[in-house]
Amino acid sequence: MLIMVFAEQRQGKLRKSVAEALSQGRRMADTSHDRLFVSLIGSGITGLTKELIKYGADEIFFTDDKDLSLYDTERYASILAAAVREIQPNIVLFTHSAMGKDLAPRVAERIGAGLASDCIGMEVTGEEVYFVRPMYSGKILAKVRITTTIKMASLRPNNFPVEEKNGQGQIKEFKVDIPAPRAQVQKVNLQDTARPELTEAEIIVSGGRGLGNADGFQVVAQLADVIGAAVGASRAAVDAGWQTNQHQVGLTGKIVTPKLYVACGISGAIQHLAGMGSSRCIVAVNKDANANIMKVADFAIEADLYSVIPELIKKMVEVKNKS
C-alpha cells in the first residue's frame, strides 16, 4: 500500500502526533514493501525533513513559500490535493487536530475520497483496510470500510505507537500555483504556557465542580506543573466560568487519550467519560464514593481533594528530587 502522510506543522514546529501518523504509515507501507510519502507545507520548513525521515519518510514533497507561513484552508488544500493527484497513494493519513479537521474533509471532497475521521486503530487484512473509530460518545466502535480508490483517515492523538525507523529520505520541491485565499488569518493568539497541549498531553490533571470555586484550579495547576501535565476541566467547571472552553474535556469539548488522567472533584457524567474514558490510567479523587468517575477509575481515592492534592504534590516533588 502506498501511504502518504500530511505532516502538520505550525510556526516551523511539527505536531507531536505527526510522528504517530508517520509510524503508522511506515508500518502499513512495510506490510506490502511500499513507499511512504510525506507532504510538508509551510514557510521555512525544510529543516523539518530530518525528523520526518527519522520516523520513516521515503519521499518528502515540500512546498515552501512565505505566503504559507500561516495555515489557511484554500491554499493548503490546493497544494495537498495536487500532491495527492500526483502521488496517487492508496491511503492518506492526517492528525485529527484543528488543522486536520479543517483540511482533510475539504481535500477528500475535492478528490472524491472517503475519509474515516478520528481513528483509534486500523486493521489491515490483505488488500482491505478497516478503520476503527469510536462513535456515540465512545460507547461503541465502528469498523469502517472506505469504498473509494484513495482512502483518507485522520488519527486521534496518543493512539498509535511511535517507532523510529529511517526512511529513504528523498526530498523533492513541489511547486503549485497558489490562489489567494478568500478566508485570511489576521492574527494568531497563542496562550503563553509551558504546559503541554491538551489533546497531545501524556498526563492531564482535570478539575470539576468539586473544586468549589475558580481558585481550586490553582491547586490543580500546581499538581499539573509538578508532573508535567496539561490542565483539563469538566463542563460544569467551564460553565461556572472557572476555566475557558479550550480546557473542557468531554463530548462538547476535547477528546483525550493520555497515559494518566487525574480527575479532581469530577463526578464523571457520561459526557465527560466520552472525552477521557479511554485514558490508559485514570485516578479519581472525590468525596463521593458513589460518583460515576470512581467506578471507571483505576485508582479511586475517597477523600477531600484539598487534602489529597497538596499531599500528592509534596510526595511527587520528593520523588522528582530523588531521581
Add this chain to the structure above:
Amino acid sequence: MKIVVCIKQTFDTEAQIALTEGGRIDDHSVLFIVNPCDEHALEEGIRLKEKKGGQVTVVTAGGQTAPKVFQHCLAMGADHAIWVNDPNLNGADSHSYAVVLSRVLQSLEYDLVLCGRESIDDKSSQVPARLAELLDLPQVNLVSALSVDKGKAQATRDIEGGTEIIEVALPAVFSVQKGINEVRYPSLRRVMQAAKMPIKTLSLVDIGLTAKEVVPFSVIEKYVLPKPRKEGKVLSGDLPEVISQLIKHLQEDAKVI
C-alpha cells in the same frame, strides 16, 4: 441577511447504545434531539437575524424525527424548514449528506451557512468542509465567535493552545462550537406557533439528484463494543499512606509516571 443552518438529528447524549440482531445500532425508543453544536449554529443565526434583519432557514437530510426536531428549531426562531427525506439516504455518509445539502443550497439565496462543528453521534466533523468544497465557498471551522459587517465576517477559530482571527468574504460556510453563545429556551408562545408552521419535505428527485449521486464513500462494516476497563482499586486509609500507595501503583503497575 439570509442565513441557512444545517441541522442533524442525533441521539440524546444519555441514550444507551444497543445493537439489533443484525448488528446495527438500535434506534427504537431513543430520544432524538437537535445536535448540540448545530443548536449553537442556529442560535447564532437567529441572533444575526435579530440584529441585521433577514431570514433563517434550517435544512436537514434523512432521519425520521425531523418534524419534531424542526419544531424545536422553528420555536427557537427559524423561519423556514426544509427536510430532504428519501429511502436512498439509508446508509448515507458525510459525503452523501454534503451532496444533498449542497443541492438544496444551490436553490436558495444565502449570505451565511452555519453548521455545528461535529455531531455527537458520529463525530466525523466532515460535512461543513465537504459542503463548502461542493459550493466552492470559503470555510471557517471550529468558530467560537462571529461578527458580520458589510459582506464580510470576522470569526475566531479555536486551534490547539490558542485562537486565530479570520476575515472572510461572504457567502461562506462556518462550523461553530460550544462557547459561541448560550442557546435560548423558546417561549411557550413560540412553541405553539411553531407547531403550525410548515415543513417543506423534498425527495432526492425533487432536488434533482439520483440515488447514484449520493452513494456513500464509506460504509460501516461492523460495530463492536469497546473492551470494558479493568476493575479499579479503591485506595483507603491514612492519607500519607494512600498517596505513597498511589505513587507506587503509578510507577510500578501502570508505569505512567
